[in-house]
Amino acid sequence: MADRYELRFSGSGGQGMILAGIIMAEAASIYGDKNAVQSQSYGPESRGGASKAEVVISDDAIDYPKATAIDCMLAMTQEACTKYHDDIKDDGILLVDTELVHELPKGKFKIYEFPIIETAREELGKVIVANIISLGLMTALTKIVSEKAITDAVLSRVPKPFLELNEKALKIGFERAKELKEKK
Amino acid sequence: MAKVKRFMQGNEACAEGALYAGCNFFAGYPITPSTEIAEILGYQLPKIGGKWIQMEDEIASIAATIGGSLGGCKALTATSGPGLSLKQEGLGYAAMAEIPCVIINVMRGGPSTGYPTGPSQSDMMTAKWGTHGDHPVIALTPSTVPEILTETVRAFNLAEKYRMPVFVFYDEIVGHMREPVEIPEPGDLEIVDRAKPTCKPEDYKPYDSNFEIAPLAAYGKDGYRFHVTGLNHGDDGFPTNDSKRIDQGCRSIMAKIENNLDDILKNETVDMDDAEIVLFAYGSTARSASFAQRKAREKGIKAGLFRPLTMWPFPEKAIREAAKKAKVFIVPEMNLGQMSLEVERCAPGIEVKGINRVDGEPINPAQILECIEKYK
Amino acid sequence: MTAEAAKKQKLSVPFDYSKYLRGGKLPHIWCPGCGHGIILKALLRAIDKIGLTNDEICMVSGIGCSSRTPGYVDFNTMHTLHGRALSYATGIKMANPDLNLIVTTGDGDALAIGGNHFIHTCRRNIDMTILVYSNSIYGMTGGQFSPTTPEGSKTSTSPYGAMEPNFDCCELAKASGATFVARATSYHVAELERTIKAAIEHKGTSVVEILDQCPIYFGRQNKYKSASHMMEMIEKDGTVSVKQVDKLPPEKLEGKLLRGILHQVEGEEYCDKYAKIIEKAQD
Numbered sequence: 039m040a041d042r043y044e045l046r047f048s049g050s051g052g053q054g055m056i057l058a059g060i061i062m063a064e065a066a067s068i069y070g071d072k073n074a075v076q077s078q079s080y081g082p083e084s085r086g087g088a089s090k091a092e093v094v095i096s097d098d099a100i101d102y103p104k105a106t107a108i109d110c111m112l113a114m115t116q117e118a119c120t121k122y123h124d125d126i127k128d129d130g131i132l133l134v135d136t137e138l139v140h141e142l143p144k145g146k147f148k149i150y151e152f153p154i155i156e157t158a159r160e161e162l163g164k165v166i167v168a169n170i171i172s173l174g175l176m177t178a179l180t181k182i183v184s185e186k187a188i189t190d191a192v193l194s195r196v197p198k199p200f201l202e203l204n205e206k207a208l209k210i211g212f213e214r215a216k217e218l219k220e221k222k
Numbered sequence: 223m224a225k226v227k228r229f230m231q232g233n234e235a236c237a238e239g240a241l242y243a244g245c246n247f248f249a250g251y252p253i254t255p256s257t258e259i260a261e262i263l264g265y266q267l268p269k270i271g272g273k274w275i276q277m278e279d280e281i282a283s284i285a286a287t288i289g290g291s292l293g294g295c296k297a298l299t300a301t302s303g304p305g306l307s308l309k310q311e312g313l314g315y316a317a318m319a320e321i322p323c324v325i326i327n328v329m330r331g332g333p334s335t336g337y338p339t340g341p342s343q344s345d346m347m348t349a350k351w352g353t354h355g356d357h358p359v360i361a362l363t364p365s366t367v368p369e370i371l372t373e374t375v376r377a378f379n380l381a382e383k384y385r386m387p388v389f390v391f392y393d394e395i396v397g398h399m400r401e402p403v404e405i406p407e408p409g410d411l412e413i414v415d416r417a418k419p420t421c422k423p424e425d426y427k428p429y430d431s432n433f434e435i436a437p438l439a440a441y442g443k444d445g446y447r448f449h450v451t452g453l454n455h456g457d458d459g460f461p462t463n464d465s466k467r468i469d470q471g472c473r474s475i476m477a478k479i480e481n482n483l484d485d486i487l488k489n490e491t492v493d494m495d496d497a498e499i500v501l502f503a504y505g506s507t508a509r510s511a512s513f514a515q516r517k518a519r520e521k522g523i524k525a526g527l528f529r530p531l532t533m534w535p536f537p538e539k540a541i542r543e544a545a546k547k548a549k550v551f552i553v554p555e556m557n558l559g560q561m562s563l564e565v566e567r568c569a570p571g572i573e574v575k576g577i578n579r580v581d582g583e584p585i586n587p588a589q590i591l592e593c594i595e596k597y598k
Numbered sequence: 599m600t601a602e603a604a605k606k607q608k609l610s611v612p613f614d615y616s617k618y619l620r621g622g623k624l625p626h627i628w629c630p631g632c633g634h635g636i637i638l639k640a641l642l643r644a645i646d647k648i649g650l651t652n653d654e655i656c657m658v659s660g661i662g663c664s665s666r667t668p669g670y671v672d673f674n675t676m677h678t679l680h681g682r683a684l685s686y687a688t689g690i691k692m693a694n695p696d697l698n699l700i701v702t703t704g705d706g707d708a709l710a711i712g713g714n715h716f717i718h719t720c721r722r723n724i725d726m727t728i729l730v731y732s733n734s735i736y737g738m739t740g741g742q743f744s745p746t747t748p749e750g751s752k753t754s755t756s757p758y759g760a761m762e763p764n765f766d767c768c769e770l771a772k773a774s775g776a777t778f779v780a781r782a783t784s785y786h787v788a789e790l791e792r793t794i795k796a797a798i799e800h801k802g803t804s805v806v807e808i809l810d811q812c813p814i815y816f817g818r819q820n821k822y823k824s825a826s827h828m829m830e831m832i833e834k835d836g837t838v839s840v841k842q843v844d845k846l847p848p849e850k851l852e853g854k855l856l857r858g859i860l861h862q863v864e865g866e867e868y869c870d871k872y873a874k875i876i877e878k879a880q881d
Contacts, residue, residue: 060400064229067402074229077399079339101512102587103399247693268879273692273872278718282685285678285715289658289689292676293697297689311679441656441674441690442697449620449669451677460623460669461677 048090049114054169059091065191167207174211233258239374246272247295249286256328259300280305284312294440300326314353322381328397340582341394344557361389361534363504367401379414395506488531497526514590545569631825633784633810644795658687664731667702681712695869699726706744720774724868733812741815771805778804779861785833
């Protein structure tokens with residue numbers, strides 16, 4: 039890998055973007071053998087408003103903790119997508135939720151569209167696991183962490199009664215990402 | 223056995239460091255972006271029989287912290303900008319009465335209520351000059367999450383050793399970001415406990431000038447009864463009007479620092495041996511500076527990084543030394559120029575270029591690199 | 599006469615204050631006629647009656663004339679910042695709950711600059727005795743009006759008469775949650791000693807407002823002839839014991855402050871409650 043791999047999780051407050059970032063970084067640094075730093079920016083409100091979490095992954099020590107050139111970004115709302123897509127690399131990836139993002143930004147990066155929230159609601163009956171589906175999608179699209187590492191990281195944070203639900207959400211993410219890739 | 227590695231937030235590492243150092247007293251008041259420290263310790267301290275209290279305001283929190291320390295505890299409080307302003311009278315009291323305590327300040331935008339959720343480094347001079355009167359200051363400035371843990375431990379050690387308030391200052395970015403941290407095992411890091419008096423209780427003087435730092439007894443423990451006041455006092459702790467003793471007292475609290483600089487100062491330097499362009503940076507900004515410094519070296523530019531972990535007392539000697547070879551000091555900080563003034567003071571005749579940002583966004587490596595390239 | 603000889607003749611034994619006083623710290627700074635010395639002596643006799651040792655007491659104060667009290671007594675003592683004594687005392691008590699905390703404070707220290715700490719200390723019901731030396735004036739800074747200065751009184755900052763309504767310290771303490779509230783005066787000395795004793799013995803936050811006189815700054819500006827004149831007018835004639843309230847006609851109660859224990863209830867003490875939190879956390 040290059041000396042830095044940068045991911046950004048963006049959406050609105052309450053969608054679990056910061057938690058998704060933390061889990062991705064844990065997968066890399068605690069359940070994987072890389073180094074990772076997670077940072078975020080947030081407004082005073084804990085619900086609504088554009089929020090983002092950033093994760094930098096590297097084999098080496100990481101100095102600057104914020105994104106400089108994004109390898110992969112997730113946008114769960116139109117506002118976040120419009121506001122935060124600027125620094126995606128030319129060969130980077132943008133993953134958007136089709137239900138909430140309608141206007142796609144222009145750029146040389148690859149765009150994947152997937153109904154993340156709808157899938158959480160329709161197939162799993164819980165909108166709350168949309169961020170876990172997105173982790174599955176991003177893992178499979180980027181291969182920056184292994185499927186095992188992200189599974190370990192997710193399951194370590196989930197209370198027992200919800201283990202199965204979250205595992206399912208991740209698997210949906212892994213599988214659908216492969217389908218998305220084949221389509222491209 | 224491999225050490226336990228946990229992915230944790232800066233403020234969490236601070237609480238972890240405090241517990242490692244033996245902190246058993248916390249008094250605080252909720253304020254963004256430092257509240258996590260209070261929350262974590264509110265959960266953890268009762269588990270080890272430690273004391274935790276949320277006071278009615280910031281002034282009361284520093285007061286209770288000092289009271290807890292005099293009761294024999296290792297005491298901590300944590301705050302941010304506006305809270306730091308309110309704590310100033312208590313900090314002066316702790317400096318004057320020589321009571322050990324640790325104060326964490328997670329820096330957010332100011333002045334006033336400012337930008338509560340945005341990062342800043344604009345309290346650096348408040349650490350030094352915030353409370354009235356000449357008073358000693360130790361302020362530590364970690365840049366990484368693991369460093370917040372180890373520097374919090376060091377802050378307790380210095381507070382207990384030198385009988386004074388010690389600050390740990392870091393910006394919101396470092397306070398809220400997360401990194402993997404290897405949790406130190408008992409014995410891995412040095413722990414200093416305050417010196418206890420060994421004399422007979424009737425002979426005890428809390429400010430005995432025969433010592434550089436007199437041992438401090440605790441209220442209600444071991445039969446040492448003594449008096450503490452914020453007024454100028456004599457060896458016995460009672461107010462004095464003796465001008466000689468007042469002068470001696472004012473000088474001795476400062477001398478504790480001046481005579482022990484080697485023990486208190488701590489810096490990290492990168493490629494400083496032949497550095498013509500010296501980056502002076504701290505907190506999260508040092509991470510941007512480190513990135514820019516690496517890129518500059520890749521381009522063959524003789525850039526070095528000077529990163530103080532002890533900001534106060536200021537690393538004057540080291541900066542004077544660096545100034546002998548440097549043609550410019552670049553000081554990026556999330557304020558309108560604070561530590562750059564100190565660098566200027568210690569590097570007469572050398573250009574000191576500030577990179578300043580107060581929009582709640584970090585100073586990014588590209589900004590610093592651009593500045594470096596102007597001087598190559 | 600020796601104490602032994604006095605005992606034989608069944609005379610009262612003069613109380614030996616010296617065991618509680620620090621050698622070499624007297625004379626005190628209080629002006630002639632000031633009531634603070636009377637309060638200090640009553641306090642020491644109360645401590646003696648309870649039988650507390652010097653080591654068991656921690657006395658904390660803020661800033662002002664009353665706050666100089668800890669400097670004279672041979673206990674664990676702390677002279678802190680203006681208004682903040684209760685917060686320092688809270689820290690000490692939390693760190694070492696075995697200590698008996700006594701806070702000496704004034705009307706300005708406790709009710710103006712320290713008002714927030716006062717109400718929250720009462721609310722917590724942490725075990726400490728708060729003695730408010732209430733002389734309606736800032737004495738140490740030269741006689742400015744305080745939150746207990748009666749309306750119309752002249753002070754150095756109310757040359758046309760004080761215009762602000764004042765606090766009733768006892769009502770404030772009671773409303774804030776203190777579980778022991780009393781008022782005493784430096785005139786009724788025996789009652790003062792009994793009240794302080796009861797306050798120290800009470801578990802929880804105890805507040806005693808002690809009316810006393812500042813003849814120098816309050817007395818002179820308000821046409822009192824002497825300290826004793828002030829004591830008679832303000833403390834004796836200006837107050838009525840709670841025990842007599844039912845016996846007196848309403849017109850005799852008008853404008854008078856009540857003296858004695860005004861409020862005493864049982865309530866769980868803060869450090870005891872915190873000990874339960876520790877148990878819960880360690881479960």
